[in-house]
Amino acid sequence: MTWTKTYSGIALLFAIIVMATHILLFPEYTMPLLILLGGLGTIFLFFIALPHYSKYCATTNNNTGFIKKLFLHSILYRILGVIMMYVYTMFFDEVSLPFEIGAIDSINYDASGKMVAEAIEKGNGIFKTLSGFWKGQSDYGFSIVIGILYYIFGSYTIVIKFFNILIGSFTVVRMYQITRYIYDEKRARLTGILMMLMPPFLWFGAMILKETLLIFIIVNIGYFVTKLMYTEKFKPFVFGFIIFQIVITLYFRTFIAPLLLGCILLQLIFLKTKRKHYRILSVCISLLLVYGSYTIVEQLGMKENIEAIVTASQNQFDNELSHTANTRGISYTKAIVAPLLFAGAIVTPFPSLLDFEEVQLGIFAHFQNEIIRNSLYFFMFFGLYRVIKYPPKASVFILSFVVGYILILAISGISFQDRFQLLALPFLLIFMADGIVTDYPKKIKHWKIYLFFIFAAILMWNLFKLSNRELL
Numbered sequence: 001m002t003w004t005k006t007y008s009g010i011a012l013l014f015a016i017i018v019m020a021t022h023i024l025l026f027p028e029y030t031m032p033l034l035i036l037l038g039g040l041g042t043i044f045l046f047f048i049a050l051p052h053y054s055k056y057c058a059t060t061n062n063n064t065g066f067i068k069k070l071f072l073h074s075i076l077y078r079i080l081g082v083i084m085m086y087v088y089t090m091f092f093d094e095v096s097l098p099f100e101i102g103a104i105d106s107i108n109y110d111a112s113g114k115m116v117a118e119a120i121e122k123g124n125g126i127f128k129t130l131s132g133f134w135k136g137q138s139d140y141g142f143s144i145v146i147g148i149l150y151y152i153f154g155s156y157t158i159v160i161k162f163f164n165i166l167i168g169s170f171t172v173v174r175m176y177q178i179t180r181y182i183y184d185e186k187r188a189r190l191t192g193i194l195m196m197l198m199p200p201f202l203w204f205g206a207m208i209l210k211e212t213l214l215i216f217i218i219v220n221i222g223y224f225v226t227k228l229m230y231t232e233k234f235k236p237f238v239f240g241f242i243i244f245q246i247v248i249t250l251y252f253r254t255f256i257a258p259l260l261l262g263c264i265l266l267q268l269i270f271l272k273t274k275r276k277h278y279r280i281l282s283v284c285i286s287l288l289l290v291y292g293s294y295t296i297v298e299q300l301g302m303k304e305n306i307e308a309i310v311t312a313s314q315n316q317f318d319n320e321l322s323h324t325a326n327t328r329g330i331s332y333t334k335a336i337v338a339p340l341l342f343a344g345a346i347v348t349p350f351p352s353l354l355d356f357e358e359v360q361l362g363i364f365a366h367f368q369n370e371i372i373r374n375s376l377y378f379f380m381f382f383g384l385y386r387v388i389k390y391p392p393k394a395s396v397f398i399l400s401f402v403v404g405y406i407l408i409l410a411i412s413g414i415s416f417q418d419r420f421q422l423l424a425l426p427f428l429l430i431f432m433a434d435g436i437v438t439d440y441p442k443k444i445k446h447w448k449i450y451l452f453f454i455f456a457a458i459l460m461w462n463l464f465k466l467s468n469r470e471l472l
Contacts (some may be wrong), residue, residue, distance in 0.1 A: 002054040002190060003436055008047040010444070011375050014451045015043045018371060018458055022353045026466070029354040031364050034091055038084060039368035046197050046372055053197070057189040057437075066189060067173055074169035074196045081202030082161050088365060098157045099208065102362035106208040108133075109142055114155050116147020141251030142210035157208060164212040168205045171216045171426070172196045174223050179430050181226045182392045190433040198429070200369040200422055211422050214252045218260070219426055221245050222398060225264055229394035256423075259404050267397040347377055347454070349418045350461040356471055369418060373425075374458070376432060378450040383431030386438060398427040 019040065023030050030036070056066060089101050099106040112133050119129040126147070130140050146160055153159045176192035195201065205212045224242050228235070242264070249256040351370035352363045387395050405424045409417075466472045 002057040002186070003050045004054075005051045006444075007436075008051050010448065010451070011047050011372075012044065014375055014455065015040070015371050018351075018455055019353065021455075021459065022462060026354055026462075029356045029466075029471075031353065031355040031367075032092070035088065035365050038088070039366075039371075042084075042199050042368040043372060046199060046368075049197055050193065053193045054190065057186045057193070063185070067176065070176060070189075070192045070196060071169050071173050074172040075165055077196060078165040078168050078202055078205050081199075082165070082206040085203070085206035092361060092365075100206065100362075101365055103207075109139075109146055109208050109210070110157060110160075112139070112143035113146025113150050113160075116143055117150035117155060120147060120151045136254075137251055138254045139210075139251075141248060142213060144251075145213060146208070160208045161206060164205045164208075167216045168201060168212050171212075171219050174216070174219045175426055175429065178219070178223050178226050178398070179433065181230055182394050182398070182430065183434060187430075187433045187437050190436060191430050194429045194433060195426060198425070199366075199372055200418065200425060203366050203369055204419060204422055209419070210252055211419060214249065214256070215423060215426060217245055217249060217252070218256070218401075218423060221260055221264075222401070222427065225267060225397050226394045229267065253423075255408060256405075259401065259408070263397045263400040263404065266400045267394065270396050347374065347457070349421065350374065350458045352462065352465065353458070354462050354466065356466065356469065366418070371458075374454050375451060377428075378447045379435030380428050380432040381435070382438070382443075383433070383435035386434055387431055398430060402427045402431075 019036070056069075085100050086097070089097050089099070093101040093103075096103045099110070112130060115129050115133060116126055118124075119126050126144060127137075127140065130137075130143055134140065134143070145163075149159050149163055150156075172192055172195045175195045176188050179191040180188035201212075201215075221242055224238050224245075228238055228242075246257050246260050249260065349370055351367035351374070352360060353367055354360070355364060384399075387399055391399075402424050406421075409420055409424075463472070
């Protein structure tokens with residue numbers, strides 16, 4: 001089966017009960033009406049559109065037409081996301097225009113991009129220019145992309161947002177292609193639809209942040225790795241392109257590169273095949289992959305930089321946890337929070353639904369992202385159970401990336417930060433689609449039980465935030 005109107009009805013009722021409960025219990029902390037209506041409107045749009053698009057999952061003909069429609073509709077929804085971001089910012093944080101509410105990183109990326117564009121125009125060194133702006137090279141990648149776009153089209157923020165729209169829409173198609181390799185056409189189409197409609201991608205894609213491009217690179221690596229697993233003939237060009245993309249991620253978020261490399265090695269090692277020479281070849285490719293990556297890093301002079309970053313990250317848990325706590329105004333100790341971070345690393349973040357201080361504006365403004373994700377994760381867990389019990393041929397890469405990435409977030413103490421969780425979400429949608437399509441007798445009953453516990457968790461999270469500020 002695919003997503004039905006019955007499923008949408010249950011999900012919408014859950015969202016309404018969550019919001020109504022918080023409004024009735026804490027009327028003095030109700031968020032502004034525009035944000036409340038905008039968030040609820042997004043939730044309704046998602047769950048009304050999902051069964052409408054799901055009808056295309058049942059047909060297997062005209063794949064080219066489906067891909068074209070998927071891409072064009074993805075562009076449309078991402079344009080709506082940009083418009084919504086502009087409206088929110090205009091009403092609640094006008095000084096941040098043309099950026100988003102409470103913009104900090106976007107402003108820095110814009111400034112560094114202009115510096116790169118100027119350096120290109122004058123023939124100056126880009127890396128030398130950026131070294132005076134950023135503390136580390138993990139932010140160079142997106143700044144360089146912005147600089148090139150600014151140099152070609154002019155220093156207008158809308159250029160970057162349009163770039164995010166296009167690259168985000170192409171990522172949707174890539175997710176469809178990956179799932180089609182691993183599962184089947186029905187699950188592939190549903191994965192693409194979920195990726196197309198999922199509000200977190202629309203929200204962060206409307207900002208000048210590196211996550212949209214980094215997600216594309218990760219998904220693109222996943223696509224070529226998966227394709228390689230289903231190709232009997234070894235292709236050196238594809239192999240080299242995968243390594244090249246892994247190296248690029250060092251300039252976006254350093255720990256992603258070794259994680260991706262490890263996931264590829266696991267995929268090669270656990271590749272199930274009855275052909276003995278293929279297994280021998282996979283071991284040789286694994287060794288070549290390690291050696292090739294090390295050689296490229298050394299030739300680019302990045303070895304010392306990586307070692308310095310690793311050294312500086314030894315106390316990452318304490319630093320990230322303290323920074324996040326200060327940003328969100330939450331006081332807690334590592335000993336108390338650490339178990340919760342591990343236990344709820346996938347389900348979190350929970351939505352913040354109460355307006356009790358100015359800093360909360362940028363947090364509760366996207367409550368719709370968390371409510372939709374929290375409500376659908378039941379199907380993702382079911383999909384994870386199935387992929388572990390009945391592993392498809394090329395599922396090791398995506399599964400190990402999801403587990404490894406979320407584990408890193410939990411250890412770092414930032415698993416409840418929506419922006420950081422974003423990188424794992426595309427591959428989680430593959431398992432979610434499988435969980436939705438695969439049916440069993442008590443599925444709806446179990447989902448309702450899950451939603452009850454999620455409702456309790458959301459309520460307790462918001463109560464905790466109020467209690468922490470002595471507002472109860």
